[in-house]
Amino acid sequence: MEYFVICFCLAITLHNIEEAIWLPEWSQQATKFQKSVTPGEFRFAVIIITVFAYLAAFTFLFVPQSNIAKWTFIGFLGSMIINAIFPHLLATIVMKTYAPGLITGLLLNIPINSMILFQLFESQVIEYKELIISTVVVGGCLLALIPLLFKIGRKVSY
Template structure:
């Protein structure tokens, strides 16, 4: 991959990390006052979870930057890019518009994750290393793995806390 792809990947990683930091710092307080949730969000869980997502994002970024030819890292990065681009719009932007209140993560998602995620996916589609269908199939698979893992961990951790309190 080209140096510009690698730079975009690093900028994407920085953007995701800033996005996750913003969520960890402000999302729990905002959610408590703006959303009706089935559980009481725990700030420590959000710190841990957003930190883990940030670490997971950097694994394929480092892989893309140091590996000579890294189709698996590129596919994983495209999946994360797809997940984070979608995340910028749904829920962050949509909830901000519906609630008439800034949802923490909306700005960093729209400023960094959406455009850089689209650029990463576009670059992989243009590289012709695998078919377009293959790129999308693998991107969707990795995006689903990230989403299921993240939401499963989030709800699982809150369920464990609720059970410990009972």
């Protein structure tokens, strides 16, 4: 399981680095996909989310018997798979311009997270119901947290 946690952390880190470098500039093309954000506020938010992802992954690794740890980790796995499609792939198609995070989402997050989920299903650690509910809850929490993190990031980056 250590291998899977390391792969997840590497994939989400590379994805978030890609976004941190290019998404703030891309967001200046104000659209329905991304509200305009400054580099400071975006980078603050993405660092906090990355830390939460690491905490979820390592808590699951070290306390695998905890349902909360398991559900949070699989919620992150599912959320990052969905994130590669909505908004990254959809924004790229609709806007006809590359949405930062698409490449790492498609080439890292989807295959690595899918492989981890497959192994968790194969070893009967999780069930589909847990994956769906966890993805909805963690994804919803992340979506609700992002505007707050942007607001805090705006204050601390100036």
